Amino acid sequence: MEGRAQHNVDVLGWLADALEELDCQSLRRIRRCRQSAQGRIIWLDGRELVNFGSNDYLGLASDPRLVAAVKEGLEKEGWGSGASALVCGRSSAHAALEEALAKFEGCEATLVFPTGFAANAGTIAALVGPGDAVYCDRKNHASIIDGCKLSRADLRVFPHADVDTLDHLLAKPHRHRRRLVVTDTLFSMDGDLAPIPQLVDVCERHRAILMVDEAHATGVFGNRGRGVVEFYGVEERVPVRVGTLSKGLGSVGGFVVGSTALVEWLVQKARPYMFSTALPGAACYAAMAALKVVEQEPHRRALVVQKAEFLREALKREGWNIGLSASQIIPIVVRQPNVALSLARFLETRGFFVPAIRPPAVPDDEACLRVSVTFHHQHSDLERLVETLGEAKRKLGLGN
Numbered sequence: 511m512e513g514r515a516q517h518n519v520d521v522l523g524w525l526a527d528a529l530e531e532l533d534c535q536s537l538r539r540i541r542r543c544r545q546s547a548q549g550r551i552i553w554l555d556g557r558e559l560v561n562f563g564s565n566d567y568l569g570l571a572s573d574p575r576l577v578a579a580v581k582e583g584l585e586k587e588g589w590g591s592g593a594s595a596l597v598c599g600r601s602s603a604h605a606a607l608e609e610a611l612a613k614f615e616g617c618e619a620t621l622v623f624p625t626g627f628a629a630n631a632g633t634i635a636a637l638v639g640p641g642d643a644v645y646c647d648r649k650n651h652a653s654i655i656d657g658c659k660l661s662r663a664d665l666r667v668f669p670h671a672d673v674d675t676l677d678h679l680l681a682k683p684h685r686h687r688r689r690l691v692v693t694d695t696l697f698s699m700d701g702d703l704a705p706i707p708q709l710v711d712v713c714e715r716h717r718a719i720l721m722v723d724e725a726h727a728t729g730v731f732g733n734r735g736r737g738v739v740e741f742y743g744v745e746e747r748v749p750v751r752v753g754t755l756s757k758g759l760g761s762v763g764g765f766v767v768g769s770t771a772l773v774e775w776l777v778q779k780a781r782p783y784m785f786s787t788a789l790p791g792a793a794c795y796a797a798m799a800a801l802k803v804v805e806q807e808p809h810r811r812a813l814v815v816q817k818a819e820f821l822r823e824a825l826k827r828e829g830w831n832i833g834l835s836a837s838q839i840i841p842i843v844v845r846q847p848n849v850a851l852s853l854a855r856f857l858e859t860r861g862f863f864v865p866a867i868r869p870p871a872v873p874d875d876e877a878c879l880r881v882s883v884t885f886h887h888q889h890s891d892l893e894r895l896v897e898t899l900g901e902a903k904r905k906l907g908l909g910n
């Protein structure tokens with residue numbers, strides 16, 4: 511028995527050192543625990559904080575209409591869906607959500623996945639494989655990168671938002687069967703927009719498939735809240751669009767938007783769709799309620815856009831580096847992980863939750879605070895945040 515215990519200790523013995531190493535680099539993550547519903551104010555580890563850390567941009571995660579929809583769904587469907595969508599997990603709630611999403615997005619068909627992560631990873635690996643090529647923006651979300659790797663297609667990473675380099679790469683002679691270009695539309699850490707119209711042109715010219723991920727843009731960008739592709743007026747020219755129900759829509763689940771043939775293909779080939787249990791039907795009820803709010807209350811997205819613009823301007827005036835942010839996601843770039851952590855900790859003592867973002871979520875030397883502006887923020891929250899950051903700069907001795 512003793513020998514066995516010894517053996518168990520040894521095979522994972524490296525973990526303690528590896529964790530210690532993360533600590534030394536200010537890269538160790540600690541998990542927080544929230545003791546309230548999601549919203550403008552949250553309780554986090556026993557502290558009441560103004561919340562600049564959620565992706566609940568439209569303030570829907572705790573909206574009474576979503577809560578009521580879930581209750582109704584629970585009454586009708588129970589909780590667990592019991593099987594993958596392909597077996598018998600897909601209920602009339604899933605079918606109704608897919609129909610509502612197709613109408614909302616103005617497209618032929620949609621497919622709902624258990625998460626946005628699954629939608630990205632599954633879709634990429636279903637569209638390209640060995641003998642194909644996939645072109646991926648360096649700053650794409652982890653789920654896109656993982657999908658590219660899973661696909662086993664030749665992976666070409668192009669510099670962030672660099673259409674000329676992509677054009678050059680696509681122009682090279684090649685023997686690939688299919689070529690897929692994939693990008694976030696609104697980058698999740700930098701808050702900048704992908705050059706979508708130019709990407710559309712380049713992909714059409716080189717006959718590459720363009721796939722975009724609207725995770726942070728759904729509900730916020732575009733006249734009807736369809737995202738950045740709508741904002742630029744090129745919906746018809748983007749054949750594969752991925753979105754998530756978990757951010758602006760305040761629910762959970764991912765989805766793909768496109769043609770009937772695309773959806774039919776994904777049903778056959780997207781492994782996370784085939785081999786993962788379908789969302790609870792009640793979650794579909796929540797998402798449908800959220801879509802209704804997005805349609806009926808466009809002032810929500812208008813206010814998010816306005817508040818974000820105010821905050822970006824105020825931060826720039828104070829000399830903070832917010833990169834190329836053009837959205838409700840505003841990074842305050844400080845470069846070193848330990849500086850990001852000190853700032854975040856200081857803000858917490860003053861009543862603000864702003865997460866410190868460190869590698870590998872961002873490249874080395876791009877550690878930042880990631881401020882996320884939502885519908886429920888008050889003007890005074892934004893003003894006080896800027897003031898408190900100024901105070902932090904003086905107290906922590908951060909130069910400009």
Ligand SMILES: *Cc1c(COP(=O)(O)O)cnc(C)c1O
Nearest residue numbers: 625626627651698725754756763
């Ligand atoms: C959050 C995110 C996802 C994953 O969505 P989930 O529904 O949370 O799994 C995909 N893409 C991007 C760009 C994201 O930020």
